[in-house]
Amino acid sequence: MTLKKSVRNLLVVVAIVLTLVVVIQWRAGAREAQANAAYPAQGRIIDVDGVPVHVLTQGSGPDLVLIHGASGNLRDFTIDFADRLSDRYRVIMFDRPGLGWSGRPSDTKGAWNGASETPLEQAALLQGAADAIGVESPVVLGHSFGGAVALGWALNRPEETAALVMVSAVSNPWPGKLGWYYTVNGTSWGGALVVPPIVAFAPQSAVNSSIESIFEPQPAPEGYATDVGAELTLRRATLRANTQQVNQLRPHIVDMSKRYADLTLPTEIVHGDADTIVPLEIHSDPLSRQLPAAALTILPGIGHMPHHVAADAVIEAIDRAAARAGLR
Template sequence: MLARMTWIALGTLLMLIAGCAALTQKREREAQRAYPPVGRLIDVDGTRVHAWVRGSGPDLVLIHGAGGNLRDFTYQLTGRLTERYRVIAFDRPGLGWTGRLPGYGGPGGAQGESPQEQAALLQAAADRLGVRNPIVLGHSYGGAVALAWGLSRPDDTAALVLLAPVSNPWPGDLGFFYDVTGSALGGAVVVPAITALASKAQIESALEGVFAPQPAPAGYANHIGPGLTLRRAALRANGQQVRTLRPHIVEMSQRYRDALTMPVEILHGAADATVGLSIHSEVLVDQLRDARLTRLDGVGHMPHHADPAASVAAIDRAAARAGLR
């Protein structure tokens, strides 16, 4: 009897796993059909890079944060910019429609592309697009990539605009979610279950947490396509990149003062509970030679949505300070 019950339990478990796998694949296919690439797909030595390019004027590169994609900017920010700038928005490696760099990815992986490696990939794609002396804007994790961009190309980066940027070492860890999705075991076992089972209510709750204390804008979720983020490969990429970020930030922060001499505009919400103002931007402004910090009272982690006019003003100030206006 015990052996029979064991076989029944094993059979039930295998059926559940098979059903979960089928649902996972179905949800990924649906997300990719609903949210296809909106820009150009550029091959960079075998890695696909998704770039959205519109407008005319000085080059302005936009780099999104953790778990997002370039649609975060096309929701409402880019429409305020394309009449005066040539705007180039990228998906970062493993997110949106950009592929991962060779040697990264897979369910058993535990390492993520560094900000320096991500910047190098996006720079190579930007070179293919004829980008020269750009203003580089980065939000959150994308702020770390923007800083890496400036560190590697100080003489060909007109200015940096940093929105709630990850810029300095932080105390403690980043929480259970990244420990799980960024680990080899979690990537292989837990991530497929998240892809298959995440509900609309859970997605909306996560978005509200990112935007707090502001609400998520109406229609934002439908525009950005959370299903793209919930794909297994994207969840693993995001978890691995965030989980392994801190040592790279430690190393980068030691070089800010000497290498980053271009104008830098920093915009940070005083109510940001995701990337703390006092840990990051209030320290960063004193590490740089030509930086200005704008604090937005009552604003959380998404300043370009909470106050898009302030974000555009920061870009315009950076352009003027760099002699592009």
């Protein structure tokens, strides 16, 4: 092969790669624009040291903070759950950093970024927004990954947090490794090179399958993907934030768990014994012994989403926590 032909072939390959990159980025951008238009912010955007934090409030009464899990946003609580509480609480819902309509600190932004916000840092950012709207001595509920952030909230401000409600919450180190989705996309190169094609081409069937797996063994509510705005997670910056936070969570949990004994506030723990995503025996069972004032409620046959499929039990736990804290 002559040098001239080799150069020509190389140029053809470069042209094909560049074309593919342009198509992927264009399609990803188009899908993001559609998601942004379909699911605008429902509440206020509060500036916390230059970082936008999306917060939605409804109702009146003692303050109740709700913190969503991985791959989610505050819409997860607006489908029905918050409405059932707003007659007796001021319900305060946040988008966690990088998800929904909340931004990220400058040191964790960018396509090639490999860093993420710790649960303590996420809690501090949400607490800054809470301060701006006058939140005082709240009951703080965290679901799944949001449970780690709720624990971070209490560790940051143990004297200013009335009670905790942990729902299918991540709280303790787990054995083994996460799947490729997180270990690849949670890296700097994965976030830059693998995330855009996923955003550009992920079919709705994959989204629906993921949602069904999250709810198992219960079925997902009809229309859940639309109601929660699942397309908001399929944005490049959001997907990077989500996978980086999950991929880097375990060592932070190890460090935080050493301080659990210091948290003496009333804590209600609710967990289904059929949860295979955040298993009861790894997380909530030991947590119930690590926290001095914890009460564990086990839901037989319930999976990872009890605030949807067993909402009465979660609401009762919130009321118990508020009563134990002297708020009811």
